[in-house]
Amino acid sequence: MTLSWTQIARLGLVQMALGAIVVLTTSTLNRLMVVEFALPAILPGILVGLHYGIQLSRPRWGYTSDTGGNRTPWIIGGMGVLALGGLLAAYGVTLFAGSFALGLTVSLMAYTLIGLGVGASGTSLLALLATATAPHRRAAAATITWLMMIFGIAMTAGVAGSFLDPYTSARLLTVVAVVVTGAFLLTVLAVWGLEARVTAIREPDTMPFMQGMREIWAERRTRNFTLFVFLSMNAYFMQELILEPYAGLVWGFTPGQSTTLSGAQNGGVFIGMLTVGIVATGFKLGSLRSWAIAGCLGSAVSLLAIAVAAFTLTPLVIALGFFNGMFAVAAIGSMMALAAEGRGQREGTRMGLWGAAQAIAAGFGGLTGAAAVDILRGIFPDATAFGLVFTLEAALFIAAALMALYIMENTRSIATAMVPGE
Numbered sequence: 001m002t003l004s005w006t007q008i009a010r011l012g013l014v015q016m017a018l019g020a021i022v023v024l025t026t027s028t029l030n031r032l033m034v035v036e037f038a039l040p041a042i043l044p045g046i047l048v049g050l051h052y053g054i055q056l057s058r059p060r061w062g063y064t065s066d067t068g069g070n071r072t073p074w075i076i077g078g079m080g081v082l083a084l085g086g087l088l089a090a091y092g093v094t095l096f097a098g099s100f101a102l103g104l105t106v107s108l109m110a111y112t113l114i115g116l117g118v119g120a121s122g123t124s125l126l127a128l129l130a131t132a133t134a135p136h137r138r139a140a141a142a143t144i145t146w147l148m149m150i151f152g153i154a155m156t157a158g159v160a161g162s163f164l165d166p167y168t169s170a171r172l173l174t175v176v177a178v179v180v181t182g183a184f185l186l187t188v189l190a191v192w193g194l195e196a197r198v199t200a201i202r203e204p205d206t207m208p209f210m211q212g213m214r215e216i217w218a219e220r221r222t223r224n225f226t227l228f229v230f231l232s233m234n235a236y237f238m239q240e241l242i243l244e245p246y247a248g249l250v251w252g253f254t255p256g257q258s259t260t261l262s263g264a265q266n267g268g269v270f271i272g273m274l275t276v277g278i279v280a281t282g283f284k285l286g287s288l289r290s291w292a293i294a295g296c297l298g299s300a301v302s303l304l305a306i307a308v309a310a311f312t313l314t315p316l317v318i319a320l321g322f323f324n325g326m327f328a329v330a331a332i333g334s335m336m337a338l339a340a341e342g343r344g345q346r347e348g349t350r351m352g353l354w355g356a357a358q359a360i361a362a363g364f365g366g367l368t369g370a371a372a373v374d375i376l377r378g379i380f381p382d383a384t385a386f387g388l389v390f391t392l393e394a395a396l397f398i399a400a401a402l403m404a405l406y407i408m409e410n411t412r413s414i415a416t417a418m419v420p421g422e
Contacts, residue, residue, distance in 0.1 A: 001197065001198050002132060002133060002134040002137075002198060003129070003132050003133045003134075003137075003141065003198055005137075007194055007197070007198065008129070008133065008137070008141045008144055008145065009144065009148070010190045010191065010194060011125060011128065011129055011145055011190065011191070011194075012144055012145040012147075012148035012149070013148065013186055013187070013189075013190040014075060014079070014121070014125050014186075014187050014190050014191060015122075015125065015145045015146065015148055015149035015152070016148045016149055016151060016152030016186070017079065017152065017182075017183035017184070017186045017187050017190075018079065018082065018118065018121060018122055018125075018149065018152075018183070019149040019150065019152040019153040019156070020152045020153065020155075020156040020179055020182075020183050021082055021083060021086040021114075021179060021180055021183050022082075022086075022114070022118065022153075023153040023156055023157050023262065023266070024086060024090070024156065024157075024160060024176055024179060025048070025051075025085075025086055025089050025110075025111070025114055026048055026240055026241065026366075027157065027240070027243075027244050027258075027259065027262040028157075028160065028161075028164070028244070028255070028258075028259045028262070029044065029089055029090060029093050030044030030045075030047075030048065030241050030244065030245070031244035031245050031247075031248055031255060031258050031259070032093050032167075032172070032255060033093060033096065034245040034248070034249075035244075035245055035248035035249060035255075036167065036255065037093075037096045037097065039096065040374050041241065041242060041245060041370040041371075041373045041374050042367070042370045042371045042374050043104075044241055044370065045241050045366055045367040045369070045370030045371060046367065047089075047107055047108070047111045048111065048240075048241060048362075048363065048366050048367070049363035049364070049366060049367040050108065050111045050112060050115065050363075051085075051111040051112070051114040051115035051118065051363075052115065052359040052360065052362045052363030052366070053115065053359070053360075053363050054112060054115025054116055054119060055115050055118060055119045055355065055356065055359035056356050056359065056360065057116075057119045057356075058119050058122075058123045058352040058353075058355035058356045058359060059213060059352035059353050059355075059356050060352070070195065071124040071125075071127065071128045071195060072191050072192075072194070072195045074120050074121065074124040075120075075121050075124045075125050075128075075187065075191050076121075076187060076188055076191060077120065077121075078116070078117045078118070078119070078120030078121025078122070078124065079117065079121045079183065079184050079187040080117070080184055081113050081116050081117035081120065081121075082113070082114055082116075082117025082118055082121060082180075082183075083117070083180035083181070083183060083184040084113055084117075084180075085110045085111065085112070085113030085114035085115075085116075085117055086110075086114065086176060086179070086180045087173075087176055087177055087180050088106060088109060088110035088113065089107060089110035089111060089114065090172055090173055090176040090177075091106060091110075091173060092104075092105075092106035092107035092109075092110050093107070093172070094169040094172065094173065097169075119355075119359075121187075122355070123352050123355055126355070127352075128195065129141055129142065129145065132195075132198045142332045142333070142335070143273065143277060143329060143332055143333070146273065146328065146329075146332055147270060147273050147274060147277075150266050150269045150270040150273065150325070151270050153263075153266040153269075154263045154264075154265075154266035154267040154269070154270055155263070156179060156263070157259050157260065157262040157263030157266060158259075158260055158263030158264070158267070159263075160175050160176075160179060160259055161255075161256045161257065161258075161259030161260035161261075161262075161263060162256060162260065163175050163256075164255050164256040164259055165254050165255065165256030165257070166254075167254070167255045167256070213353070216350060216353060217353075221338060222338065222350060222353070224407040225334065225335075225338055225354070225407070225408075226353060226354060226357045227357075227403070227407075228400065228403050228404060228407055228408070229331070229335075229354050229357045229358055229361070230357045230358075230360065230361045231361070231396065231399060231400050231403055232296065232327065232331065232361075232397075232400035232403075232404075233357070233358045233361035233362055233365065234361045234364060234365040234368075234396055235296070235299070235365070235393055235394075235396035235397040235399075235400055236299075236324060236327075236361075236362075236365070237361065237362040237365040237366050237369075238365040238366065238368060238369040238389065238392070238393040238396065239303070239320075239369060239389075239390065239393055240362070240365075240366050240369070241366045241367075241369060241370045242369050242370060242373050242386060242389060243261070243262070243265070243317070244258040244259070244261065244262060245373075246382075246386045247261050247313065249382045249386075250382050250383045250386060251313055261313070261314060261317055264314055264317055264318050264321070265317045265318065265320060265321040265324075266321060267318065267321065268317070268318040268319065268320065268321025268322040268324070268325065269321040269322070269324050269325035269328065270321075270325060271321075271322055271325065272295070272321065272322035272323060272324065272325025272326045272328075272329075273325040273326070273328060273329045274325075275322075275325075275326070276291055276325070276326050276329045276330075277329065288330045288333050288334050288408060289330070289404055289405070289408035291326055291327070291329060291330040292327055292330035292331060292334070292401075292404045292408060293401045293404050293405060294323075294326060294327075295323050295324065295325070295326035295327025295328070295329075295330060296323075296327050296397045296398070296400045296401035296404065297323075297397070297398065297401050298319075298322070298323030298326060299320060299323040299324055299327060299394075299397045300394040300395070300397040300398050300401075301323075301394075302316060302319045302320035302322075302323055303320060303390045303391070303393050303394040303397070304390070304391060304394050305319070306320065306387075306390050307386075307387035307388070307390040307391050307394075308387065330404075330408075334408060335354055338350065369389050369393070372388075372389045372392070373385055373386060373389055376388055376389065
């Protein structure tokens with residue numbers, strides 16, 4: 001028995017819970033460090049890079065799911081570790097006001113837990129989704145769960161932002177505690193008893209981990225797609241750690257307003273993904289490659305507009321999110337289609353490989369953007385420094401569009417990939 005649409009939606013609730021915690025640690029907390037505590041942007045860049053670096057373990061988590069075993073404890077346990085890390089990260093931020101050393105020590109511990117939690121829970125969840133979903137439903141299932149994750153990110157950022165003003169340490173800890181507790185309880189309710197009712201579409205695979213990885217890396221399409229994920233995710237995440245500080249330093253946004261801005265961006269991502277899904281399924285327009293290219297180019301234009309904006313910010317940020325979502329739909333569709341190609345019974349390992357590539361790119365891109373802003377702020381005014389980094393990110397999106405043009409297949413319709421039952 002494969003996953004029903006209701007069960008797929010339940011797994012989407014886990015993605016939504018995961019995104020709700022992560023958005024606070026990668027947007028709100030880093031803005032507080034840079035603006036309220038006047039710390040260099042590279043500090044939250046290092047912390048977020050740490051949690052992404054730990055996610056290099058994702059292929060191993062995927063391999064574990066490929067070789068059998070119960071994934072539910074890893075999903076729930078990983079979410080529990082992530083929730084603890086999120087709360088500890090918020091507490092670490094509040095400690096910077098009294099002791100930099102203590103704040104840094106607690107933050108390092110917190111972001112280590114965040115990386116472990118995301119790796120264990122997220123990869124085990126995706127492996128279950130890839131192996132227990134009927135082939136004709138995989139791309140649609142992935143899109144549904146990603147839409148729910150983006151909705152969770154946008155909703156959490158918007159609601160949390162409204163409760164953060166006026167900012168106090170006690171208010172921050174209260175908001176984060178409510179979010180992480182709710183996310184953990186939602187995860188338990190969503191996955192409890194689900195795995196026992198489905199059958200993974202695979203036979204146990206006892207091939208050694210490294211041998212399996214070498215075989216997968218030898219697959220040309222898998223290797224090329226991994227490189228595309230790395231390049232495009234560098235562009236996608238370069239602004240992650242600097243957009244809220246930009247809003248605070250250049251535009252004078254309060255912590256609540258900048259958190260709400262992050263919610264608006266992710267709301268744009270949600271609308272972009274949903275719009276492409278409606279256009280693709282309703283009018284059967286566009287291939288995975290064409291949507292990916294359009295999303296990358298639209299993101300580049302939006303970033304260039306943000307870099308030179310003189311009188312508006314929020315609409316441009318929403319536009320950036322919209323085109324990011326357009327690109328994400330195509331990437332997700334390609335990922336789910338490719339996961340089942342090549343050597344059989346390695347869906348989880350491939351998803352882990354691409355997850356690791358995304359994690360490396362996210363950490364590297366975020367750290368590069370933060371470090372570049374720190375350096376450029378010592379030379380140029382704040383607005384110019386941030387604008388130059390946004391321009392560099394736009395150039396990376398253009399490069400990703402060119403790469404998609406040459407490596408992605410143009411024969412698979414996104415409508416076919418997303419319409420259930422076809």
